[in-house]
Amino acid sequence: MKTLLKLSILVAVVALMFTPSVTAQSYLQNPKYGVDEEARKECATNLSLYREQYNHRNYDMAKPYWQKVLTICPAASQNTYIHGARMLKVWIDAEQNPNRRTELIDSLMMIYDLRIENFDRKGTLLGQKGMDLASLASDRYEEAFAYLKESVEMEEDASDAPVLYTLMAITKTMYDNQKLSAENVIETYALIADYLDVQIAEKPTDTRLQQVKENVDAIFSGAGVANCDNLTQIFEQRVENNPDDVELLSKTYNLLSANRCEDRTFYRNTAEKLFAKQPTSNLAYELAKMFDRMSSYSKAETYYKEAIKLEEDSVRKSIYLVEYAGIVFNNLKKPQEARSLALQSLTFNPQMGHAYILIGNIYAAEKNCFTDEFQKKTRYWAAVDKFTKAKQVDPTLENDCNKLIEVYSQYFPAQNDIFFQDLSLGSRYSVGCWINESTTVRARP
Known part of the structure; x- marks a missing residue:
C-alpha cells in the first residue's frame, strides 16, 4: 500500500514538472523524447519512475517503466542502456532456467544493438558486447569473437585493453575448436601486441597495461602455434614480396624475436630490412650482437657503429662502445683503436x-x-x-x-x-x- 502511494505521489510530481512553461515547452518539443507531446509526457513519467526504482536497486519494479522508455523514447538517454545492461546482468546471474537465461542474454545483446543504433560509438560498444557474451555464454564464443574482432578493427590502438585481452582469449578458443588456423592466431596476436605496445608507450607507468600484455603473451604462448618453422613458413614469402612494408617487417621481426629465432637466416634478413627502413639504436645493437655471435665481426662492427651513433642515452652508449672495443681488440686485433673506444666509453660514463x-x-x-x-x-x-x-x-x-x-x-x-x-x-x-x-x-x- 505504501509503495502504491509513493508511486502515485511520484506520478503527480512528474505531471507537475511538465505542466506548460517555457522549460516544459522546450522539453516537450524535443523529438528524442517521443513522436508527439503525449508520448513525450509519457516518456518523462516513465523515465522518472524507473530511475527512482533503479536508484534504490528495486530492479524488478523498475523493469516495466524501463521497458516503456525503450519503446516510447529509445533515444532519450544513454543511461537507459547503461542501467538496462546492469539490471539484465543481475537477472541473468539469478536465473536458474537455462532457456530463460538465454532469452535474457539475447535481451542484453539487443540492448547493445539499440544503444549503437541511437548513440553510435559502435566500435567501443561492440567490444563491451563481445566481452559480456564471452563471460555469460562461453558456448557462444564464435559470436563473441565476431563482435570483438569488428570492435578492434574499428578502434585499432584505441581499443580498451580488456577488449584486446578477451579477443586473444577467444581467438585461442576458436583455434582449439578448429575454427581458426595457426596463421589466424599469429596474425591476431601480432595485431593485439602492436596495439598494446602503443598504449604502453603512451602510459609507461600503467601497470594494468603491462599485466594485460603479459597475459596476452601467455595466452599466445599457450596456444602452441608460434614456432620458428611456422613463422618462417607464414611470413617469409610475404616479406620477400613486400620488402618496403615497414608494418609487416616490424610485426614479423617482433614475432621472430619473441620466439627466439635469432639463429634463423630469415630473422637476420628481416631485422636488416627493418633497420634499413626504420633504423633504431636498439635494433642496431641487436644486429651487432647477433653477428658477433656468428663471428661475422665486420658486420658486427658496422652495426655497433650504427647503435653508438643512434643511441641517446649516455649509459647505454658507453656499454655499446666498450663492447665494440672488445671486438676491435679480441677479433680485429687493433689494440690502439680498441683503447681509444674504451676511453671514449668513459667520457659517457666515468x-x-x-x-x-x-x-x-x-x-x-x-x-x-x-x-x-x-x-x-x-x-x-x-x-x-x-x-x-x-x-x-x-x-x-x-x-x-x-x-x-x-x-x-x-x-x-x-x-x-x-x-x-x-x-x-x-x-x-x-x-x-x-x-x-x-x-x-x-x-x-
Whole structure:
C-alpha cells in the first residue's frame, strides 16, 4: 500500500514538472523524447519512475517503466542502456532456467544493438558486447569473437585493453575448436601486441597495461602455434614480396624475436630490412650482437657503429662502445683503436669499470712495443693500474679485478732488476711506446 502511494505521489510530481512553461515547452518539443507531446509526457513519467526504482536497486519494479522508455523514447538517454545492461546482468546471474537465461542474454545483446543504433560509438560498444557474451555464454564464443574482432578493427590502438585481452582469449578458443588456423592466431596476436605496445608507450607507468600484455603473451604462448618453422613458413614469402612494408617487417621481426629465432637466416634478413627502413639504436645493437655471435665481426662492427651513433642515452652508449672495443681488440686485433673506444666509453660514463679492465687487458697483451726484457715487464704496471681503477669506479667488479691484479703482478720486474735499472720502488715511471702511461715502480710479490 505504501509503495502504491509513493508511486502515485511520484506520478503527480512528474505531471507537475511538465505542466506548460517555457522549460516544459522546450522539453516537450524535443523529438528524442517521443513522436508527439503525449508520448513525450509519457516518456518523462516513465523515465522518472524507473530511475527512482533503479536508484534504490528495486530492479524488478523498475523493469516495466524501463521497458516503456525503450519503446516510447529509445533515444532519450544513454543511461537507459547503461542501467538496462546492469539490471539484465543481475537477472541473468539469478536465473536458474537455462532457456530463460538465454532469452535474457539475447535481451542484453539487443540492448547493445539499440544503444549503437541511437548513440553510435559502435566500435567501443561492440567490444563491451563481445566481452559480456564471452563471460555469460562461453558456448557462444564464435559470436563473441565476431563482435570483438569488428570492435578492434574499428578502434585499432584505441581499443580498451580488456577488449584486446578477451579477443586473444577467444581467438585461442576458436583455434582449439578448429575454427581458426595457426596463421589466424599469429596474425591476431601480432595485431593485439602492436596495439598494446602503443598504449604502453603512451602510459609507461600503467601497470594494468603491462599485466594485460603479459597475459596476452601467455595466452599466445599457450596456444602452441608460434614456432620458428611456422613463422618462417607464414611470413617469409610475404616479406620477400613486400620488402618496403615497414608494418609487416616490424610485426614479423617482433614475432621472430619473441620466439627466439635469432639463429634463423630469415630473422637476420628481416631485422636488416627493418633497420634499413626504420633504423633504431636498439635494433642496431641487436644486429651487432647477433653477428658477433656468428663471428661475422665486420658486420658486427658496422652495426655497433650504427647503435653508438643512434643511441641517446649516455649509459647505454658507453656499454655499446666498450663492447665494440672488445671486438676491435679480441677479433680485429687493433689494440690502439680498441683503447681509444674504451676511453671514449668513459667520457659517457666515468663509472664504466669494464672499460678500464679492457684497457688493462690490452696493455697486458701488448707484445710488439718493446725489445728490452725489462721494458716488456713495465707494461704490467700500467695494466694493474687500470684494474685497480676499475674496482674503484665500480665496486661490483672488485673480485674480478683482484684476480687480475694477482695474476699480472706476478709479471712485474724482480726487485734486483729494478735496482740494476737504477730505479727505486715507489718512484714514477713512464711506460713508453703507444701505451704512454705514467705509473709507479713495483716489484714482483
